[in-house]
Amino acid sequence: MKEIFERRSIRKYTGEDVSDESIKELLKAAMAAPSAGNQQPWDFIVVKDRTVLNEIPKVHQYAQMLKEASVAIIVCGALDREKHKGYWMQDCAAAIENILIEAQFLGLGAVWLGVYPREDRVAGLKKLLEIPENVIPLAVISIGYPAESKEASQRYDEKKIHLNKW
Numbered sequence: 001m002k003e004i005f006e007r008r009s010i011r012k013y014t015g016e017d018v019s020d021e022s023i024k025e026l027l028k029a030a031m032a033a034p035s036a037g038n039q040q041p042w043d044f045i046v047v048k049d050r051t052v053l054n055e056i057p058k059v060h061q062y063a064q065m066l067k068e069a070s071v072a073i074i075v076c077g078a079l080d081r082e083k084h085k086g087y088w089m090q091d092c093a094a095a096i097e098n099i100l101i102e103a104q105f106l107g108l109g110a111v112w113l114g115v116y117p118r119e120d121r122v123a124g125l126k127k128l129l130e131i132p133e134n135v136i137p138l139a140v141i142s143i144g145y146p147a148e149s150k151e152a153s154q155r156y157d158e159k160k161i162h163l164n165k166w
Contacts, residue, residue, distance in 0.1 A: 037083045
């Protein structure tokens with residue numbers, strides 16, 4: 001799975017449109033993620049509208065790359081679909097990671113932009129994207145064809161491994 005080791009956060013894009021077929025593949029990968037008790041509490045907002053992409057950085061200061069991105073996927077947790085309270089974040093995080101790996105596989109660049117638990121970001125996105133009260137945006141994923149390349153990172157560290165006990 002070279003995509004796991006080669007995946008890097010990409011913040012510069014060519015401007016080329018990401019196809020609807022590729023977006024569907026990203027979402028299929030997201031929904032293949034495991035979830036607690038198979039609760040699948042996620043919902044996804046696909047944003048392709050340039051006006052909306054340009055508005056998101058006004059509520060998330062670190063989302064400036066969306067001005068160049070072809071698409072953004074906002075990963076949300078629907079609290080009313082939780083069977084196992086509090087696990088929605090882990091479930092949605094697994095979906096996000098699957099999107100990032102699939103993006104790498106498809107030759108796309110992507111970066112995970114955290115939203116929750118920053119209340120200002122949550123409130124701003126809820127208002128901008130008309131997200132229902134019972135749904136919490138966890139993250140925005142900026143996606144496009146990369147206009148930058150980064151070397152694979154080697155992060156394996158034996159010091160962070162503990163066998164049987166700390």
